Amino acid sequence: MATVVGAVMSSHVPAIGRAIAKNLQQEPYWKPFFDGYPPAQAWLADAKPDVAVIFYNDHGLNFFLDKLPTFAVGAAPEYRNADEGWGIPTVQPFRGDPALSWHLIESLVAEEFDITMCQEMLVDHAATLPMALLWPGGGEWPVRIVPIAMNHVQHPLPSPRRCFHLGQAVGRALDAWDEDVRVVVLGTGGLSHQLDGERAGFINRPFDLMCMEAIVGEPEKLAAYSTLDIVREAGAQGTELMAWLAARGALRGRVSRIHSNYHVPISNTATGLMVIANQSRPTPQARAA
């Protein structure tokens, strides 16, 4: 059966892609952000996941307002990145895991999540940049991916609670998957930021720090917020917290915080990084026996 090693939550600001391409990681503006990542990279090197299930939101690369799924599960053998209109370099294609994708799809629909199934799917910066931060250096990606896109473009958005429940259902499906693979769950986006309106540039540090605390031990507290509450507290785009909640929901064992970093600002965004380990059931000893 699959082992869920833990979750990594990370911001995905597009400017990160340009900074990586220009090798600016140690510039004063970028250093406090990029210096957050080596401990996460080291934890992943040790946890050795085979697959990353990525909860993220598409910003108008694969999906448009003509047909906009609330939740869409990738089931492709390969996922490509593409031009998003403002010219950040694209990354290497990702290998998919169609067998796991279809297992997740079947499990989610059996649990009455009416998801959209995608055998072709471009993945945007929200999926690619956290991957590039966690496995830097380019070249072939060391993990296969299953992307799960969540509507964050057009209201009504799925509620924070629904996103948390989706993550929990993914966690149950992973625990029931009969292949012996190690899975890390990524939740990308956030934290507080607002790009549009007269309140553009809004950031709420106390709220972000509360979220980073609560996501570990009290995720239900965050799931209880309404979407509009989060818009008010974390800005119009701060609702990307939904992907953090989904990723946290997928951890069903005993969790512990491994690492976190918070830095303001990158571009218009308060950035957060969080690594949470999951002591899976059954225990690793039982797996080895």
Place this chain on the structure above:
Amino acid sequence: MSGQRRDYGIPGTIVFDGYLARKGYALNRMCYSFNSSDNRAEFKRDEHAYCDKYSLGDEQRKAIASRNVLQLIAAGGNIYYLAKFAGILGLDVQDIGAQQTGMTKDAFKAMLAEAGR
């Protein structure tokens, strides 16, 4: 009712709902097309013809001509698609943040930095 503009009670903040999605459809569809570099080039060659091709209404055409983000949003533009238009103009999200808040870019960046302290 999605037929009317609704007030969500969060000042200076857009909740891009069904009303705006309907209102802004043509504008957002045009901006979505800017994922393609050929389309960006075509827009730059003749933006009026390009707006015709995507059947923009008067308010949307004026908003595009104005390069004013709040006007583009009022015309139903969604910030994620508008960002692709901003990319054509060489503007980043701090430029458009500064424009919407009526600050200089430096003042806007200073406000962000201050928020981190």
